[in-house]
Amino acid sequence: MHELSIVMSILEIADAEAHKANATHIEEIELEIGQLNTIEIDAFNFAWEQAVKDTILSKAIKIIHHTAGKGKCMECGHLFTMEKLYDTCENCNSYFVEITEGKELKVKSITI
Ligand SMILES: [Zn+2]
Structure with a gap:
């Protein structure tokens, strides 16, 4: 499961931070997830609950910020806000969007 491996890598980062500070648990963790990320938030939350049991993150408050998607049209160079992964250019309707x-x-941050 894609989401579980993401949780595991977050856990690794948190572990390393806690280790540096000699902490045994983490109070709060803030995550930033881009709106165009293909992560399933329900699956992510489920994976999170399973994975953080008996770890330094078991009692941590998880705060998720969603950041807006942005794209640059490769046809006309227009920069625009994207809501979905396959949005077309709002200026010329091109599908070639970076x-x-x-x-x-x-x-984003870890509070120990
Ligand atoms: Zn365009």
Whole structure:
């Protein structure tokens, strides 16, 4: 499952941070998920609950921020906000759009 491997990599980052600070648990973790990321949020939450049991993240409050998607049209160079992965250019309707933002999933902050 795609989502589980994402959770595992977040857990690794959190583990490393906690280790650096000599902490035994993490209070809060903030994540940033781009709107164009293909992650299934329900599956992600489910995977999260399974994976964080008995780890430093077991009691952590999870805050998820969704960041807007942005694309650049490769035909006319127009920059625009994308709601969905296959949105066309709002200026010329081209399908050739380079996604510049919105596919990332990152750990924004960790509170120990
Ligand atoms: Zn265009």
